[in-house]
Amino acid sequence: MLDRLEPQSPDALLALIKLYADDERSDKIDLGVGVYRTGQGDTPVFAAIKQAEARLVEEQDSKSYLGPEGDMGFVHALMPYAFGKDAAMGGRLAGMQTPGGTGGVRLAVALARRAGVGRVHLGTPSWPNHAQILADVGVETATFPHARADGTADADALLAVIRGAKAGDAVLVHGCCHNPTGIDYSPEEWDAIAKAFAEGAALPILDLAYQGLGQGIEEDAYGLRRVLAAVPEALVAYSCDKNFGMYRDRVGALYVLAADAGQLPAIQSNLNALARASWSMPPDHGGAAVRVVLRDDGLTRLWLDELETMRARMREVRESLAAAGTAGSVDLAPLAHQNGLFSTLPVTKEQVERLRKEHAIYMAGSGRINVAGLHQGNIDKFVKALADVTG
Numbered sequence: 290m291l292d293r294l295e296p297q298s299p300d301a302l303l304a305l306i307k308l309y310a311d312d313e314r315s316d317k318i319d320l321g322v323g324v325y326r327t328g329q330g331d332t333p334v335f336a337a338i339k340q341a342e343a344r345l346v347e348e349q350d351s352k353s354y355l356g357p358e359g360d361m362g363f364v365h366a367l368m369p370y371a372f373g374k375d376a377a378m379g380g381r382l383a384g385m386q387t388p389g390g391t392g393g394v395r396l397a398v399a400l401a402r403r404a405g406v407g408r409v410h411l412g413t414p415s416w417p418n419h420a421q422i423l424a425d426v427g428v429e430t431a432t433f434p435h436a437r438a439d440g441t442a443d444a445d446a447l448l449a450v451i452r453g454a455k456a457g458d459a460v461l462v463h464g465c466c467h468n469p470t471g472i473d474y475s476p477e478e479w480d481a482i483a484k485a486f487a488e489g490a491a492l493p494i495l496d497l498a499y500q501g502l503g504q505g506i507e508e509d510a511y512g513l514r515r516v517l518a519a520v521p522e523a524l525v526a527y528s529c530d531k532n533f534g535m536y537r538d539r540v541g542a543l544y545v546l547a548a549d550a551g552q553l554p555a556i557q558s559n560l561n562a563l564a565r566a567s568w569s570m571p572p573d574h575g576g577a578a579v580r581v582v583l584r585d586d587g588l589t590r591l592w593l594d595e596l597e598t599m600r601a602r603m604r605e606v607r608e609s610l611a612a613a614g615t616a617g618s619v620d621l622a623p624l625a626h627q628n629g630l631f632s633t634l635p636v637t638k639e640q641v642e643r644l645r646k647e648h649a650i651y652m653a654g655s656g657r658i659n660v661a662g663l664h665q666g667n668i669d670k671f672v673k674a675l676a677d678v679t680g
C-alpha cells in the first residue's frame with residue numbers, strides 16, 4: 290500500500306544547507322537559512338536563556354506530564370509583550386503552548402476549520418509552510434498580493450479582501466517582519482486594517498513570529514494590538530523561536546480572542562482535543578526557560594538587551610545595503626525600510642544560481658535573503674556579485 294505514495298519535492302532550503310556545507314570556497318556566504326547570525330556568523334544561545342536553563346536544571350524536580358496546554362506560566366508571562374498592558378483583554382482571551390509558531394499556526398487553522406472556516410486568504414509570497422498547513426488541514430487557500438513592485442506593502446489588496454470576505458472566510462496576516470519580504474504595514478495601514486476587520490465578516494488569524502526583531506517589542510505588536518482591540522474574535526499564533534533564539538526547542542503559543550468570555554471553555558476544550566490528537570502536549574524545556582526569563586526582572590532586561598543588539602545589527606546591515614544604492618538592476622534602497630531577518634530581491638532563479646556557482650553566495654531561489662548572513666566583512670562582496678549577475 291505504501292507504494293502508492295508519490296515522492297514529495299524536498300525542502301529547497303534544506304537542500305541549500307547541504308550544498309553550502311559542501312562548498313569549500315573560504316569566502317562563501319550563507320543567506321539561505323532563516324536564523325539570526327552575529328557578525329561572526331554564529332547563532333548563539335541567548336545569555337538570558339543560558340542562565341534560565343541553569344536555574345531549571347537546579348530547580349526542576351519532576352518531568353511528569355503537563356497537559357495539552359503546556360506550561361501556562363509561560364503562556365501568561367508572554368501575554369503583556371504580545372498584547373500590552375490590558376493583556377487579559379477583558380477575560381476574553383484563552384491561550385496555550387504549542388510546538389513552535391508552526392504548532393500555533395497549525396492549531397489556529399485547525400480550530401478555525403472546526404468553527405466553520407472553509408477558506409483562508411493569504412498574501413503572497415508568504416512563509417511557504419502557511420500554504421502547506423492550509424492544504425493539510427483541508428481549507429481552501431485564496432491569495433492576494435502582499436507587496437507592490439516598489440517594495441511597499443499593498444495594503445489596498447488586503448483591505449479589499451477583508452471587505453469582500455464572507456462568513457466562513459479567514460484572513461492570515463503576518464504581525465511584523467514579514468517572511469519572506471520584510472515588508473510590513475505602516476501604523477496608519479494597520480489602523481485601516483483593524484477597522485476593516487471590525488466591520489467585516491472575516492476571522493483574523495495573526496502570525497507573530499518575529500516580535501522584537503523589527504522596530505522594537507512594542508512597535509512590532511502595534512498591528513496585532515490594533516486588530517485585537519477592534520474585533521470580537523481573532524486567533525494569534527506566536528513564536529519565541531527567533532526572539533529568544535530557541536529554534537530547535539520549539540517554543541510557541543496560540544491565543545484565541547473570543548467575542549464573549551463565556552465561549553472560552555468550549556474553545557479551550559476544542560484546542561485541547563486538537564492538540565491531543567496532534568502532539569498530545571508541547572515539549573516543555575524551551576517554554577519553561579522563557580518563563581524563567583520573563584518572571585525575573587534581571588533576566589528580562591538581559592533578554593531585551595540581547596534582542597536590541599540583534600535588531601541594531603540587522604538595521605546596520607540593511608542601512609549598508611541601502612547605502613550601496615543599486616547593484617546591477619537591483620535597487621537596494623527599499624531594504625532600509627524593511628524589517629526583520631528577510632528581504633526578497635527581484636532576481637531570477639538563473640541569477641540566484643549564478644550567485645551560488647560563480648560567487649559562493651547561497652540564497653533561496655525566490656530571491657529571499659537573510660540579512661543576518663551579511664556583515665561588514667562580506668557586504669561589499671555581496672553587492673559586487675549581485676551587480677555582476679544582474680548588470
Ligand code: PMP
Nearest residue numbers: 389390391416468496498528530
Ligand atoms: N510564521 C512565520 C511567518 C515564520 O517565518 C515562521 C518560522 N520560519 C513560523 C511562523 C514558525 O516558527 P517556528 O520555528 O517557531 O515554528
